[in-house]
Amino acid sequence: MSALFRSFMQGGFECSNHRRPDGASHDLLVDTGHALHPGADYAALARYRIRTVRDGLRWHLIETTPGQYDWSSFLPMLRASQDHGMQVIWDLCHYGYPADVDPFSPAFPDRFARFAAAAASVIRDESDDVPWYCPVNEISYWSWAGGDMAHFGPMGLGRGSELKRQLVRATCAGIAAIRQVDARARFMLADPVINVAPLTADDVDAAEHATQGQYEAWDMIAGARGHGLGGRRDNLDVIGVNFYSHNQWRLDGPRIERSESDYRPFRELLMQVHNRYQRPILIAETGAEGDLRVPWLRYVCDEVAAARSQGADIHGICLYPVTDYPGWFDGRHCPTGMVGYPDAQQERPVYLPLAREMLDQQARFTPAPVRYGVGQRIAGNVQEPVQA
Known part of the structure; x- marks a missing residue:
């Protein structure tokens, strides 16, 4: 299995920039501090052998006037990634879009395509690396949250399929x-994998229909359904699987816990994706809060190892988000990260139990001998940066 990414264990920077029903807008790259000092963040992750990350462009800042692009919010991030040898999968649209854009409009796909081409041109001219993109993040979730439930933009109700x-x-x-701009470009298509179990005996068919819905966007992108949308087989490059503890529930009912019989092991969900598409897979998002961070990551890694042993072509696991972040709707401190909020000197505290687990798992999935760089030491079975 040839490696697609510079590190198997990866970190994702929360880059959502959605609009809430109350009209407030969020820019999580600002709220987490990453937009202000990306180089410091990339350097911090590199000290823990993370060399591949997910990060994002903010379309709403770049194209404030139709057809005119201001890259000042993006170029410092791009150049910092180059300075620190970081491979980045760039999200082009993570729930956010310019104020004058209507995602339901017939003009929306072409407007996005022009922005994507312009971004690819900038990245091509700035970097010799093979570029990686996630064009639109979590189509299935966004369709439900923004198209059916009006949780955030475009505030649709009952328009999820549209x-x-x-x-x-x-x-x-x-x-x-x-x-057209850069034939080298690679693509990661991120969406959640789910399991919906029936709440009653009468719900079996409906629950199965809900579960099967997780494949619809990938099928459309690959041209297997929804003809006329532009789908084609080679669009489905790398499948990004997003998986959290809340990804399994009973139809119109509560979440299924791992201790319950209806819970399906993650390896089974991964094998279904592998068998259906026969494409490389990245665990594009996974994580938990507080004291659950380490056991959850260990569970995910064990399940990935099991799926790989059964033939699944899995190339990485992205801790998401890799920093703590404020809750989308209440602003509460969500301690999900390997690193916390930056202090006045832009230093982020490291949650060492998770950092050690990340290092252990990096070694587990990267069996080649590792040369330790200057300023690093081995502490027990983990590598830690030497403290000044």
Whole structure:
């Protein structure tokens, strides 16, 4: 299995920039401090052998006037990634878009494609690395949250299927536009994997239908359904699987806990994706809060190892988010990260139990001998940066 990424264990920076129903807008790259000092963050992760990250462009800041692009919010991040040898999978649209854009509009896919092509041109001219993109993040979740439930923009109610088709159109148009600019480009298509169990005996068919819905966006992108959306087989490059503890529930009911009989091991969900698409897989998001961070990551890694032993072509696991962040709707401190909020000197405290687990898992999935760099030491079975 050839490696697609510079590190198997990866870190994701929360880059959502959604609009809430109350009209407030969020920019999580600002709220977490990452946008202000990306180089310091990349350097901090590199000290723990993380060389591949997910990060994002903020379309709403870049294209405030239609067709005119201001890259000042992005170039410092791009150049910092180059300075620190960081491989980045760039999210182009993570729930956010310019104020004048209507995702339900027929013009939306072409507008996004032009932005994607412009971004690809900037990245091509700034970097010799093979570029990686996630064109539109979590199409299935966004269609539900933004198209059916009005949790955030575009505040649709009962329009999830319509929004999903629009986001697929935009994704396919964006991929085609990027390839015109840079034929080397690679793509990661991120969506949650789920399991919906019946609440009653009468719910079996409905629960199965809900579960099967997780494949719809990927199928459309690959051209296997929803003809006329721009789908084609080679669009489905690397499948990004997002998986958290809340990804399994009973139909119209509560979450299924890992201790319950209806819970399906993550390895089974991964094998279903592998068998269906026969494409490389990245665990594009996973994580937990507080004291659950280490046991959850260990569970995910054990399940990934089991799926790989059964033939699944899995190339990495991205801790997401790798920093703590404020809750989307209440602003509470969510302690999910390997590193916390930056202090006045832009130093982030390290949650050492999770950092050690990340290092152990990096070694587990990267069996080649590792040369330790200057300023690093071995402490027990983990590598830690030497304290000044």
